[in-house]
Structure formats: C-alpha cells, structure tokens
Amino acid sequence: MLFASVTIASDIAVDIEVAQTVGFGIIAALMVAGALNVVLSKNVVHAALSLVMVMSGAAAQYLLLAAEFVAVTQVLIYVGSVMVLFLFGVMLTRAKLGKDTDLNNHNGWALGLPISLLLLGVMVYALIDGFDDTRISGSGAGTIGSSANVLLSDRIFSTYALPFWALSFVLLAAVIGAIVLARKD
C-alpha cells in the first residue's frame, strides 16, 4: 500500500498527506499483527487481549476517516463491553491458564490457509482493479466536528428511524434470550 501511494505521488505531484498515511501504516501493521495473534495464539486470554488491540486500532482508523462518533462508540461498545463479555466467557468456561494445545482443529490449517489466501487474492485483485488510485481526503473536505455529528443524528432519527426502532427490538430480544439461555434453573 505504501509503495503504491509513493509511486503514484511521484507521478502526480499532489498532496499525499504524509502524516496520515504514515499513521495509517503503523496502526494497520499493529492491527494485522493483533489479528494474526487472535487466530494463532495458543493462549485464550492472549487472544482476547490481542482482539482489544485490533478493535482500538479500528477506532483509530475511524478517526482517520473523520468518523469520530463511530470511533467513540467503537471504544465504548467493543473495547468496553464486548471484551468484558469475552473475558467472562473465557473465565466461565474454565479455559486453561497458560498454553492450551487443544484449541485448533486437527489439520485445520490445511483447509483454512488455501481458502483464506484465495479469498484474499481475489478481493485484493478486485480492489486494485476497481479503485486503482481513487483518493479520499483525510481532512478538509466535508463537515468535521460537531456539525457532522448533528447531521449523523438527524440521519438516524429521520431516514433511518425505522431500522433504529427495529434495532431496539433486536436488543430487547437479545437481552431476554441471553437471560433465558444462561439461567441456572
């Protein structure tokens, strides 16, 4: 990604927003490392804590994309509550402390590696083919700050009011379902 942006920038002398691109690269590398640790780690708690890194990195990427309300929501919901749920799940299912050798399917990588690499190849090819050097501005264009949040909330409560209403039923059903499933008697 970085070398692609550098070669394009040398062709067309436009602003390449060096600071944002370098920040993106560092955060993206941390996210990919964390994600790999989630799927490869032999320790369940380490996998859960690596997931925190991926989710925090995603919140930082949302900030780079000028979606600060979604970034704050991501930190509150994912890093705050979903991770606590996962750690409770790890604790209540009595995961082994330290290394656990029985986390993966036997020879699962022989199926998983070709499928995911094929998927990655197809998707990256399609993306490079479709959005070759389409640019987005990291800052400047569009509304930034509190006016963007006003527009977002207007959108939720006007155009997308019906899905919002339906979502409240989904959450209610999920809460009742979780209580019914997890109750002891």
Added chain:
Amino acid sequence: MLINQFLVLGAVLFCIGVYGVIVRKNAVLVLMSIELILNSVNINLLAFDRLNGGNDGAVFALYIIAVAAAEVGVGLAMVLLIFRNRKTISLDDLSEMKG
C-alpha cells in the same frame, strides 16, 4: 490517502477472521474471529462513506456495532449453556446432527 489502503486492510482482516473461523475449535475463539470479520466490514463501510461524502455508511456502521454486541451476548450465553451441559466447548464434540 488512497481509498484502497482502507479497503485492503479490511480485506486482510476479513481473511484472517475467516481463517480463524475455519481453524479454531474452541467456541469462544470462533466468536472472536467473527468479531474480526465484523470490524473489517465496518472499516470498509466508513471508507466508502468518506469517499461518497454522505453519512449513510456511519449509520450502517453504528447499526452493525449494535447488532454485533447483541450477537456476542446471545452467542456467549449459548456457549455457557453448552459448557454447563457437556463440560466442553469444543465444536468437534457437537456432532449429533451427523448422519
């Protein structure tokens, strides 16, 4: 910034999540891999949101976050129920549906 930066990052995270869903046997770790997939989708939505200049993508991303939270709650309740009845959460041991 190129939009492909964000889209390729989303694709990479998606594929890592798919690998985790296929390879992992522990049910909690499979749920974690599903969260990776949902996060990659959110990155894509917000990148396209930025490209098109609206805020529909942000609304979709918020809804996905809410549904994902509900999914994790119900999913972990099911995992706890399975653990209570069988003393294991290994997905290979749940094979009653096999003919």
